[in-house]
Amino acid sequence: MNEIKKIPVILDGDPGHDDAIAWVLAAADPRLDIKAITTVAGNQTMAKVTYNARRIAALLKIDAPVAKGRDIPLISELMVAPQYHGESGLDGPGLPEPAQDLCPLSAVELMAKVLRESEEKVIIIATGPQTNVATLLLAHPELKEKIALISTMGGGLRNGNWTSSAEFNILVDPEAAYIEYHAGVPLMMCGLDVTEKAMIFPEEWEKIRVLGNPVAKTVAEWLDFFFIHLKQLGWEGATLHDPCSVLAITHPEIFKIIDVYVEIELGGEYTRGATIADWNHRSGKEPNCRAVVDIDREKFVELLIEMISRFGGEQA
Numbered sequence: 464m465n466e467i468k469k470i471p472v473i474l475d476g477d478p479g480h481d482d483a484i485a486w487v488l489a490a491a492d493p494r495l496d497i498k499a500i501t502t503v504a505g506n507q508t509m510a511k512v513t514y515n516a517r518r519i520a521a522l523l524k525i526d527a528p529v530a531k532g533r534d535i536p537l538i539s540e541l542m543v544a545p546q547y548h549g550e551s552g553l554d555g556p557g558l559p560e561p562a563q564d565l566c567p568l569s570a571v572e573l574m575a576k577v578l579r580e581s582e583e584k585v586i587i588i589a590t591g592p593q594t595n596v597a598t599l600l601l602a603h604p605e606l607k608e609k610i611a612l613i614s615t616m617g618g619g620l621r622n623g624n625w626t627s628s629a630e631f632n633i634l635v636d637p638e639a640a641y642i643e644y645h646a647g648v649p650l651m652m653c654g655l656d657v658t659e660k661a662m663i664f665p666e667e668w669e670k671i672r673v674l675g676n677p678v679a680k681t682v683a684e685w686l687d688f689f690f691i692h693l694k695q696l697g698w699e700g701a702t703l704h705d706p707c708s709v710l711a712i713t714h715p716e717i718f719k720i721i722d723v724y725v726e727i728e729l730g731g732e733y734t735r736g737a738t739i740a741d742w743n744h745r746s747g748k749e750p751n752c753r754a755v756v757d758i759d760r761e762k763f764v765e766l767l768i769e770m771i772s773r774f775g776g777e778q779a
């Protein structure tokens with residue numbers, strides 16, 4: 464059988480329940496070769512998201528190095544989201560303790576090392592504030608050519624979720640997003656336009672729980688917790704933002720993707736952090752990203768269940 468050509472990836476995030484589920488999907492796909500995990504402050508503080516990242520790596524038996532990034536945004540004060548993710552940043556099920564020491568390199572230096580040493584171009588899957596990615600692009604412009612794609616979760620072309628205008632990841636560090644969207648690197652934007660449609664309902668994640676393997680039970684319990692606040696806000700299911708950034712790479716056929724020029728609002732009393740689409744090409748500027756704007760939700764849920772079933776080898 465032909466050897467699958469693996470794609471080297473770096474997972475950068477702020478776990479975070481939906482980051483954690485995104486990383487489950489990345490670990491489940493044999494075509495992805497996870498070279499590094501890097502953490503960024505967002506859903507919780509740097510110390511908490513890094514501890515969570517190391518425990519997720521232990522759960523998923525990911526032996527890639529884990530390195531921590533900046534503990535504050537480039538310019539803004541740090542905002543965290545305990546109402547969604549709890550005080551630990553990943554409240555709910557118990558997790559194994561880290562299986563390896565924290566990498567002594569900073570997130571940016573580990574990213575640069577992976578890019579420098581990889582024979583293939585690397586995909587960066589960035590599901591938190593874009594602080595580490597922006598710092599990498601500023602510190603190592605010579606490595607841009609080694610980036611195949613930055614697949615991000617962030618923004619919203621029609622609405623925000625932290626303010627009316629801005630989505631959380633972008634609002635935490637708008638300057639980082641601005642640097643990224645102006646870096647001239649292949650960029651995919653999974654914004655709220657698609658991620659608020661990437662919804663899974665409680666009766667659907669029961670199908671994950673009954674798979675019975677340790678990862679499936681953990682994912683179901685993460686969803687149990689993540690849905691608590693969403694339900695209080697009136698959502699009928701859990702919006703799985705970050706998993707879209709992985710599946711848009713591995714299963715683009717279930718999404719609608721458009722090429723569009725997007726600007727990041729840095730000023731504006733009410734609009735800072737907004738991602739503004741150049742609809743109808745008014746600016747005359749060439750698109751700077753592939754924006755994912757729609758999803759086949761049923762196929763998305765089927766994929767989630769099937770990919771999580773692949774951890775079935777470790778029946779409890």
Ligand code: RIB
Nearest residue numbers: 479481590616631632704
């Ligand atoms: O707005 C949703 C995003 O903010 C997700 O990445 C979630 O994990 C939080 O970081």
Ligand code: CA
Nearest residue numbers: 479482590591
């Ligand atoms: Ca996240």
